[in-house]
Amino acid sequence: MPLALLALTLSAFAIGTTEFVIVGLIPTMATDLNVSLPSAGLLVSLYALGVAIGAPALTALTGKWNRKYVLLAVMSLFVLGNVLAWQAPGYNTLIVARILTGLAHGVFFSIGSTIATGLVAKEKAASAIAIMFTGLTVALVTGVPLGTYIGQAFGWQTTFLVVAVLGLIALIGSAILVPNNLKQPPAAKLSSQFKVLLQPRLLLVYAITALGYGGTFTAFTFLAPILEQVSGFSSSTIGLIMLVYGASVAVGNIWGGKMADSMGPIKALSIIFAALATILVVFNFTAVNPIAAVATILVWGAFAFGNVPGLQVYVVQLAEKHTPDAVDVASGLNIAAFNVGIAFGSWGGGIIVDKAGLMHTPWVGAVVVLVALALTRFSGRLDKRANQTEQLQPKLA
Numbered sequence: 001m002p003l004a005l006l007a008l009t010l011s012a013f014a015i016g017t018t019e020f021v022i023v024g025l026i027p028t029m030a031t032d033l034n035v036s037l038p039s040a041g042l043l044v045s046l047y048a049l050g051v052a053i054g055a056p057a058l059t060a061l062t063g064k065w066n067r068k069y070v071l072l073a074v075m076s077l078f079v080l081g082n083v084l085a086w087q088a089p090g091y092n093t094l095i096v097a098r099i100l101t102g103l104a105h106g107v108f109f110s111i112g113s114t115i116a117t118g119l120v121a122k123e124k125a126a127s128a129i130a131i132m133f134t135g136l137t138v139a140l141v142t143g144v145p146l147g148t149y150i151g152q153a154f155g156w157q158t159t160f161l162v163v164a165v166l167g168l169i170a171l172i173g174s175a176i177l178v179p180n181n182l183k184q185p186p187a188a189k190l191s192s193q194f195k196v197l198l199q200p201r202l203l204l205v206y207a208i209t210a211l212g213y214g215g216t217f218t219a220f221t222f223l224a225p226i227l228e229q230v231s232g233f234s235s236s237t238i239g240l241i242m243l244v245y246g247a248s249v250a251v252g253n254i255w256g257g258k259m260a261d262s263m264g265p266i267k268a269l270s271i272i273f274a275a276l277a278t279i280l281v282v283f284n285f286t287a288v289n290p291i292a293a294v295a296t297i298l299v300w301g302a303f304a305f306g307n308v309p310g311l312q313v314y315v316v317q318l319a320e321k322h323t324p325d326a327v328d329v330a331s332g333l334n335i336a337a338f339n340v341g342i343a344f345g346s347w348g349g350g351i352i353v354d355k356a357g358l359m360h361t362p363w364v365g366a367v368v369v370l371v372a373l374a375l376t377r378f379s380g381r382l383d384k385r386a387n388q389t390e391q392l393q394p395k396l397a
Contacts, residue, residue: 002119005128007173008112009135011075014166015105016139017147018082019047021163022098024148024242025156027225028235032156033091037358038350041221043098045350048342050102055336056193056329058103059110067115067182068174070107075171078104082164086157097160106339110332118182137253140305141246149239192326193333199322201382202315202330206337208375209311212273213341215368216304218349219280219361223297226358231293241294248301256306265314266380269307273373276303280366284359308338 022029022043030040062070081101088094116132117125151159196202219226227233227241259268279300286292312334319330345368349361 002177004119004174004177004179005116005131007170007177008116008132010166010173011078011108011170012112012132012135013139013143014135014163014170015078015101015108016136017143017166018078018101018160018163019051019105020140020144021147021151021159022047023221024144024224024238025151025159026222027228028151029156033094035091036354037222037225038354039091041346041350041353043094044217044221045343045346046095047098047102047105048339048346050099051106051339052336052343054103054106055110055332055339056106058107059332060193062107066180067111067118068178068180070111071115071174071178072171074104074107074111075167075174077101078108079164079167079171082160082167085160086164088157102339106336109335115178115182119178137250140249141243144246145239145243148242149236152235152239192329196319196323196326196330196333201318201322201379202333204375204379204382205311205315205318206334208269208372208379209315209334209337210341210344211368211372211375212269212276212307212311213338214345214348215280215365215370215372216276217342217345218352218365218368219283220304220365221346221349222353222358222361225353226287226361227293230287230359231290233290241297244294245297245301248298249305252302252304252306253308255302257309259306260310260313265310265317266376266383268310269314269376270373270380272303272307272310273369273376276300276307277366277369277373279303280362280369283362287359287362311338 026037026040026043029035029043030037033040062073078101081097081099081104084100085094085097088097112132113129116128120128147159147163150162223245224235224238227238228235233241256268256272259271262268279296283293283296283300286296312331315330315334316327319327323330345365348368349365352360352364
């Protein structure tokens with residue numbers, strides 16, 4: 001395995017940590033910054049919005065640049081954003097820092113796969129991408145709970161400092177180890193993205209992605225205050241609970257991929273969305289009991305991210321039929337759709353907390369996921385209708 005791939009994996013670990021660690025620190029940050037819980041939740045939304053904008057727009061604008069230089073620029077922006085968060089004198093500066101790191105995140109994962117495959121032989125391309133994305137999975141399992149613990153013990157600013165240091169190490173590693181002569185893929189044009197966005201079948205899947213994720217983040221964004229105020233856990237315990245959640249997410253991601261492979265994306269997504277909506281409703285009742293709450297979170301994690309492989313596979317399948325010359329663009333826009341869901345889910349959850357209270361977020365999130373389920377079933381019916389039409393055409397001819 002090329003050492004340069006380890007630098008990419010460390011970058012993915014740092015980026016994954018900084019995206020989700022804030023969920024465990026929201027109560028602490030809200031108190032320290034003297035803002036409401038919904039305002040603290042906006043720090044999740046604005047980061048995700050930065051990712052959603054950064055992935056398609058900035059990737060297209062830098063499409064003709066040398067891949068290594070783009071990588072170094074992106075990681076520099078990431079380090080700068082986290083240093084700014086560490087030194088932020090107030091809430092407004094922190095907002096700017098989160099948007100900057102979100103933009104860096106979006107571009108990194110858009111170009112990261114291309115760089116990873118350029119480091120290895122063609123037959124090892126899939127393994128190289130898997131290794132890089134392992135950094136993101138490990139971040140959910142270890143980085144987020146560890147970052148939460150550091151924030152609780154030494155102040156939330158310290159968490160951003162640690163992430164900035166990790167990003168700096170990854171930046172230096174990439175500067176030394178990633179070669180300058182990487183193969184330059186064709187630039188992703190903005191016109192190609194508009195072409196994908198004009199395709200109704202792909203827009204339907206992007207809506208499913210945004211709603212499926214948005215429903216989860218309506219409640220997940222405010223998990224830490226729920227655990228403190230409703231379940232009765234101390235702030236120092238939140239990191240351990242995030243560890244349980246992260247381990248469950250890692251298992252669920254693998255399991256969700258196997259389901260999508262064995263039974264097809266529509267059936268797998270239907271099962272996952274139905275189970276996820278059920279768990280969110282159940283959490284409304286189990287949150288009051290510490291043991292039952294943790295047990296529910298363990299199951300929740302398995303389904304919360306289990307839809308990712310199925311949604312990505314489904315987008316690629318549809319893109320190969322409807323926009324065969326823009327499959328990569330279609331796949332990248334689905335990543336943007338995930339983050340649009342996170343942004344609006346967190347924002348909507350903040351409104352619910354402000355107007356109705358914390359414990360209304362899980363059941364409202366369940367309703368949003370059920371809408372994603374309904375759209376998934378509808379999309380499946382469209383697929384069947386299209387397949388039947390294709391089968392009839394040769395007979396008619």
